[in-house]
Each structure stands twice: as structure tokens, then as C-alpha cells.
Amino acid sequence: MSSLKLPSLFDQLAQPLVYAESLLARFSHLAASSDSRSLQQQLVAAAAELSHCPLAQLYLLDKTHTQLTLCAEWLDGAPLQREASTLPSDYKDQQLLQYCLFQNQVLHVEALNSSLYATPFLPDTDRSWRSLLCLPLHDREQQLGGLLLIAQRDDQALEAFADSLRLLGDFAMGQLQLLQRLDNTPSTPPDIASSTISHQRGYGLIGDSPAMQRVYRLISKVLHNPVSVIVAGETGTGKELVARSIHDYGLRRSQAFIAQNCSALPEALLESELFGYVKGAFTGANQDRAGLFDAADGGTLFLDEIGDMPLGLQAKLLRVLQEGELRPLGSNRTHKVDVRIIAASHHDLRTLVDKGQFREDLFYRLGHFPIEIPPLRERGTDIQLLARRFAEEACCFLQRGPCRWSDEALEHLAGYHFPGNVRELKGLIARALLLCEGNVLLPEHFSLPDSQQPISSRSLRERLEQVERNLLLDCLRKNQGNQTSAASELGLPRRTLLYRMQRLNINAADLRLKDRAQAQARP
Missing domain, CATH: 1.10.8.60 (Helicase, Ruva Protein; domain 3)
Structure with missing residues (x-):
């Protein structure tokens, strides 16, 4: 047994073989669960007992992927049931949870300090909470579906449990997805889920028609995914409003949303507006100026009427999309930018490609996820x-x-x-x-x-x-x-x-x- 090589995710644990055996048993229990509610409780119980933490919580995103709800909680060896009226209707103001959700990254805080971190989402107990680990969970399609959190009353390094608990949580999310398809049981409490969906089903847009419901379903698929989106539709249908909704209800909503109409400026001016320039790049360039890509770094850049963008600029845009690198006018240096592109056009871009008026490679790079806005x-x-x-x-x-x-x-x-x-x-x-x-x-x-x-x-x-x-x-x-x-x-x-x-x-x-x-x- 001493020669048995264990995966690296067990390296930091004191008794890796015992832990691995216990973890495998938890996988078996989750796989045998036939009810969504019991599966959620089993997950938080497993997370608490495997990590020897007194608290474990499971938060799930609703069907619109906009609101986070506490669905299961385990405290001091037993399930904790709190009245829905005592819980927040959303956790948008909880920075620790939102960081883990928006960044889609593991969050580990080894020494919680009440003056630095606000933790009203943790239950009140006789002793204060001193450390926590928060993990993003993904379903079978690798879409972000919720958070798994464990907390300890002592200063303790919980990061060693991150990889194994994330695997367990992702497995539970997949099982939950299968059970919901079978029994149609919502993942959030019915009263909370129904009010959330009825209130936010339009993402700030107006309309209950079947045509708009299809648009809402498409929007929900890209809120927490970084893919580029093309919004198509006739003029006046509200393409920019849809782009703003994707930004305002998505992972980048705390960052900038910048909009630019590509048909409103001549080519030279549009290029400098988008990419910026350095001093001396052209007559009148008396100082360095950042472009819209830099202004939208970390956020969203909405390019309206992209079908009217000149072919030369399309090549530069393609470079930014492929490499995430930007070179301002007159500069020999490139720098990285993290910008989500949402494009819109009332033209049929496929027709423009066939006519040679739009680059085919850019069309395929932008058109990962088209959303067609219905006419009124x-x-x-x-x-x-x-x-x-x-x-x-x-x-x-x-x-x-x-x-x-x-x-x-x-x-x-x-x-x-x-x-x-x-x-x-x-x-x-x-x-x-x-x-x-x-x-x-x-x-x-x-x-x-x-x-x-x-x-x-x-x-x-x-x-x-x-x-x-x-x-x-x-x-x-x-x-x-x-x-x-x-x-x-x-x-x-x-x-x-x-x-x-x-x-x-x-x-x-x-x-x-x-x-x-x-x-x-x-x-």
C-alpha cells in the first residue's frame, strides 16, 4: 500500500487514503439519490463531514441565471432550516459570493476579519466564523450553476479540500440536472423561484410573447459564458437593449459597458476610437489616448451596425478577438485586453459575406451565438x-x-x-x-x-x-x-x-x- 500513488488533489491531506475512501463513498451516495432535495442535503452534509467543518452551504442560480438562492445548509452535524423570510431575496451585495460567482474561481479566506469582509450570509452562532472556502459548481454542459461553501470557526487552511469538493459538487450538479428532468422539481424553493422568474424573466426587457420568451431563453444561455454574441434584427427592434441586458445580468455587470456605432464614424476616426493611439501617431496626436477596447477592459464592448465596419478594420478586430491583444495606432507594442464583444446589425451578415463585404473569418469568430430579435x-x-x-x-x-x-x-x-x-x-x-x-x-x-x-x-x-x-x-x-x-x-x-x-x-x-x-x- 505504501507504493500506491495518489492523485495530487490528496497530497495536502493528513490521511489521504482514508479521505479518498470516504470521498468515493460520498460519490456513491449522491449517485443513488432519487430526490433533488435530499441530494442537495447530502451534498452539504458530505462537504461538512469530509472537511471537518461545522458549516456547509449550497447556493444555486435560478433558471434565468441571474439570482442566487441558498438551497441547502448543514450546521454542526445537522441540516439547518431557516425561514425564507429571514433570508435575503438575493445575494448581489455579498462581495465574497459575487467574486467567486463572477470570476468563476475558487475563493479561500484563511483569516476572516469582520472589518474587512462582510459575511451576513453565514448563520449567527456563539463563535464567529474565521475561515471559509467557496467553490463554483458546474453542470454537465460546464455552465456555472451555483456555489458550494464551507466555513470553520478557527483559522484553518481549507484550500486542500478545494479540488476534491469541487469534483463532488460538479458531480452533484450533474445528478441534480438529471433528476430535475425526471421529476421537474425546481432547484430553488418554489415561492422564491416563481417570484424570481416572474420578476426577472425579461432581463429588464418588456414582453411576454412566445417570440420574446425564446429571446429570454437564449439570453440566459450566455449570461455566464464569455462567448461573443451577434444580435440580429430589423432596425428599431431594441438590439442595444438586449446587449445591455446580457451585460447587466451577466458576470461582467460590475464593469463598463461601452457602445459604439460602426456606421457613425469614417474609417480612420473609428480605428483611433476603438484602438487608441500614441503621441505622434498622426497630425494632431499630441498625447497618448486609450481607445474603447481599453475603456471596456474587463467589461463589454457593443459594436452596433458591425456590418458597416470597413474591411481593413475588420482584420484588426479579428486579431483582438483571436489573441486578446491590442496595438494602438502608431505603437510597436501590444498589450492584453479582456473584453467581451457583442455585435449587432440589421443586415444579414451571411449575405454580406457572400458579397465580399464582410470577412468570413470574422463572421464565424463573432457568430458563436446569434440572437434574432423579432420585429414588433x-x-x-x-x-x-x-x-x-x-x-x-x-x-x-x-x-x-x-x-x-x-x-x-x-x-x-x-x-x-x-x-x-x-x-x-x-x-x-x-x-x-x-x-x-x-x-x-x-x-x-x-x-x-x-x-x-x-x-x-x-x-x-x-x-x-x-x-x-x-x-x-x-x-x-x-x-x-x-x-x-x-x-x-x-x-x-x-x-x-x-x-x-x-x-x-x-x-x-x-x-x-x-x-x-x-x-x-x-x-
Whole structure:
């Protein structure tokens, strides 16, 4: 037995063979667990007993990956049950927990000092807590799912248990994932979990439609992962708001969020703005100046309308993405930056690549995780939710009393196509409030080109024809007026498309009108 070579994770332990045998038994117990709640309790009990610590805690992220909840606790050899009302609703202000969560790193504090570290998440006992070890836990997809914490009342080096307990915790997370799929049991207490999801399911965005629920699910997948994201969608759909949500609810929310529109500046100026420059790099460069990449170091850089970035700059951007290195204009030295890139474009980048207007290697490097924002016309009742919110905000801005909505006005908006999407809706409501002399918004306060009469006065046929007309116009505009391509995309013979266009009175003038409306809606 003396010649048996143990893994390095047991090197610092006093009795490594005894510990390894006990650890293996804990793995077996967790594997045999058939209930999510008991598995969580078994994990904290195992962590406490293996490390000989009086306290072990398990924190799990909710389904939205935004809120941390204490799910299991073991104190002095027994499970500790605390009333939910006595626990914080979130742990955003607990710096030790948030550090371990945001940095995705093991946290070991050997000498807790109340003047240096705030630890209200630890239970009150007769003796103060003196040392702790906090470990990030990952599921089978290697996504961060929670934290495992052990604490001791004496000054003690707990770091020797980090590797083994992390393996045990990750295994438990995988088992918990499997059990939840089988019994659909939530990992957090039902009352806390339901209130959390209902409150934060939109990540600060507005909308309950199925289309937006799909967006929320995609956002949840990238909050705690450093992958680059491309946000696609028509102009005015809220691409920058989605980018801000990913930043504000993700691991980098304590760092800077910098936004730059790539179509707003000429190439030379955009290059110096992004990468910075050194003194003497060009005429007028009288001193060193850091660029936006340096300003966003540790945080997020949002590149809006990246499809309009010149090809030369695309090559420099690709270098930063691949190597994490930045070289300012006029400098011979590079330095490291840690920046998460979120890009957005209303163009189809795949089409731009095919036309040679966008680098294919950059497209694949940026497009690890695309998120498509639905146009407003596909969001159903979200139109009314947004309308009410924008009206409230506009009333506050105009310092006037709140306005009520007539049912006819809401139906009037619901029947409109909104080529300018959410941005157009916000502008329409601001104008309507200026026209409204009373405190009730009526259909006549809105001037909608595609909806001259209230939708409530239309027959079912008229409403269906309006929907079909909008669909055909969208498809024709997407295919730049090419009727053959539009018919193929719609799965129709070309002659059927021509017949429907004639029946619905669609012509080239309508397409130009739509394009002009979209162009005017852009900032």
C-alpha cells in the first residue's frame, strides 16, 4: 500500500487514503439519490463531514441565471432550516459570493476579519466564523450553476479540500440536472423561484410573447459564458437593449459597458476610437489616448451596425478577438485586453459575406451565438404592453397626469404593421400624447399609414387580407422586389404570387414607401 500513488488533489491531506475512501463513498451516495432535495442535503452534509467543518452551504442560480438562492445548509452535524423570510431575496451585495460567482474561481479566506469582509450570509452562532472556502459548481454542459461553501470557526487552511469538493459538487450538479428532468422539481424553493422568474424573466426587457420568451431563453444561455454574441434584427427592434441586458445580468455587470456605432464614424476616426493611439501617431496626436477596447477592459464592448465596419478594420478586430491583444495606432507594442464583444446589425451578415463585404473569418469568430430579435409585428400583445409603458414614461417626462387608453386605440395600434418597430411605436405615442388634450388616448391621436380605420370596424376577411398584405410586402422587400425569389420563399407558384399581389393591390410604389418609412425611422 505504501507504493500506491495518489492523485495530487490528496497530497495536502493528513490521511489521504482514508479521505479518498470516504470521498468515493460520498460519490456513491449522491449517485443513488432519487430526490433533488435530499441530494442537495447530502451534498452539504458530505462537504461538512469530509472537511471537518461545522458549516456547509449550497447556493444555486435560478433558471434565468441571474439570482442566487441558498438551497441547502448543514450546521454542526445537522441540516439547518431557516425561514425564507429571514433570508435575503438575493445575494448581489455579498462581495465574497459575487467574486467567486463572477470570476468563476475558487475563493479561500484563511483569516476572516469582520472589518474587512462582510459575511451576513453565514448563520449567527456563539463563535464567529474565521475561515471559509467557496467553490463554483458546474453542470454537465460546464455552465456555472451555483456555489458550494464551507466555513470553520478557527483559522484553518481549507484550500486542500478545494479540488476534491469541487469534483463532488460538479458531480452533484450533474445528478441534480438529471433528476430535475425526471421529476421537474425546481432547484430553488418554489415561492422564491416563481417570484424570481416572474420578476426577472425579461432581463429588464418588456414582453411576454412566445417570440420574446425564446429571446429570454437564449439570453440566459450566455449570461455566464464569455462567448461573443451577434444580435440580429430589423432596425428599431431594441438590439442595444438586449446587449445591455446580457451585460447587466451577466458576470461582467460590475464593469463598463461601452457602445459604439460602426456606421457613425469614417474609417480612420473609428480605428483611433476603438484602438487608441500614441503621441505622434498622426497630425494632431499630441498625447497618448486609450481607445474603447481599453475603456471596456474587463467589461463589454457593443459594436452596433458591425456590418458597416470597413474591411481593413475588420482584420484588426479579428486579431483582438483571436489573441486578446491590442496595438494602438502608431505603437510597436501590444498589450492584453479582456473584453467581451457583442455585435449587432440589421443586415444579414451571411449575405454580406457572400458579397465580399464582410470577412468570413470574422463572421464565424463573432457568430458563436446569434440572437434574432423579432420585429414588433410578430410580438402580438407585447404591442399593448409596450404602448402602456411608453405612455407612462412620456407622461412623466412631459410632467402631466397619466393618460388612460381606450380599447379602440389599443386595437388601432395592434392592427398596424410598424416598419420602424419599437422605436416607431415610442415616437407615435409621444406624438399622440402631445395631441391628446384630455386624459384618454383615442384612435384619432394616431396617424397610421397602413391602418386608416379602426381595426374593430373591419370584417374578418379585411383583417386577414391586411395580415397577408403585410407578409407579402415583407417578403418582397427582403428579396429586393424579386418576385420569383419571393414566391420560392413563400412556397407559392409565381403566378399565384402575382395574382395575390394584384388582388391585394401591391405594387412597386408600396415597396418604396415601406423602405422610406424604415429609413426615416432609423436614428
